[in-house]
Amino acid sequence: MTEPFGRRLAERTAERGALCAGIDPHPGLLDAWGLPRSVSGLEKFALGAVEVLAAEAAVIKPQSAFFEAYGAAGVAVLARVINYARQGGALVLLDVKRGDIGSTMGAYTAAYLDGDSELAADAVTVSPYLGFGSLVPAIETARAAGRGVFVLARTSNPEAWQLQNALLPNGKTVAQSIVDEAAAVNRGVAPLGDVGVVVGATVAPGELDLDALNGPVLAPGFGAQGATVGDLRRLFGTALRGVLPASSRDLLRHGPDPAALRAAVRRIQASISE
Numbered sequence: 001m002t003e004p005f006g007r008r009l010a011e012r013t014a015e016r017g018a019l020c021a022g023i024d025p026h027p028g029l030l031d032a033w034g035l036p037r038s039v040s041g042l043e044k045f046a047l048g049a050v051e052v053l054a055a056e057a058a059v060i061k062p063q064s065a066f067f068e069a070y071g072a073a074g075v076a077v078l079a080r081v082i083n084y085a086r087q088g089g090a091l092v093l094l095d096v097k098r099g100d101i102g103s104t105m106g107a108y109t110a111a112y113l114d115g116d117s118e119l120a121a122d123a124v125t126v127s128p129y130l131g132f133g134s135l136v137p138a139i140e141t142a143r144a145a146g147r148g149v150f151v152l153a154r155t156s157n158p159e160a161w162q163l164q165n166a167l168l169p170n171g172k173t174v175a176q177s178i179v180d181e182a183a184a185v186n187r188g189v190a191p192l193g194d195v196g197v198v199v200g201a202t203v204a205p206g207e208l209d210l211d212a213l214n215g216p217v218l219a220p221g222f223g224a225q226g227a228t229v230g231d232l233r234r235l236f237g238t239a240l241r242g243v244l245p246a247s248s249r250d251l252l253r254h255g256p257d258p259a260a261l262r263a264a265v266r267r268i269q270a271s272i273s274e
């Protein structure tokens with residue numbers, strides 16, 4: 001039987017720490033690494049980064065958009081990144097933010113969460129803005145395959161608060177209601193449920209009640225978007241149980257020298273676990 005995602009994540013973070021290392025091949029980072037803005041530059045960047053980071057971090061988060069930008073050849077590089085990250089011992093959280101009506105969501109599920117698709121990851125980010133219920137078949141498929149999803153709840157970007165903090169007729173914010181729906185799926189699962197939420201590290205403390213979630217929290221916004229370790233502690237408490245602080249640009253800028261990148265990831269991991 002396949003080991004559940006939540007359990008695999010709990011084990012991997014206990015071994016390696018909570019940092020989720022993002023692989024975002026921004027054009028500006030390719031320039032900084034002395035690489036061309038081409039498929040060959042993308043490949044050297046992404047494979048160079050994953051070789052170092054997958055041996056260090058519990059979770060690798062490739063940002064699909066930066067691979068899709070190069071068309072089919074870029075997506076082929078993404079498939080190799082997913083494979084290399086696994087070989088390096090990391091879990092892969094593919095940041096694709098998919099969400100659609102049920103029938104179309106089924107096709108996304110086949111691409112990213114089912115069987116042996118070359119783009120299938122250990123978990124993916126999904127958008128609940130067609131209704132949390134539209135994600136339920138994807139969640140069921142993911143769990144049956146030992147995989148997970150991270151549902152966007154309160155994202156790190158400054159434009160998000162108006163929509164995500166809007167009040168529903170039941171008095172909850174949109175973001176809180178998404179957290180509560182995820183909590184309902186995770187109830188009773190040990191040590192950690194398979195349905196995570198995305199809560200930006202840039203969000204103000206006190207907006208959300210995560211006590212009943214019993215699942216992981218992806219916390220982007222740490223580093224390049226301005227959030228610090230202090231912000232993580234204020235937002236999530238000192239234990240940070242199940243919280244995956246995610247950093248992409250602030251980490252990747254230390255390449256291309258593998259030793260410098262390795263030193264940077266270790267430094268950031270140490271600062272989180274202090």
Ligand SMILES: O=c1ccn([C@@H]2O[C@H](COP(=O)(O)O)[C@@H](O)[C@H]2O)c(=O)[nH]1
Binds near residue numbers: 246
């Ligand atoms: O709320 C969200 C959800 C996802 N992201 C993604 O995380 C990384 C952040 O990159 P940095 O370079 O560390 O800022 C990027 O892939 C975003 O698409 C997010 O930032 N906020």
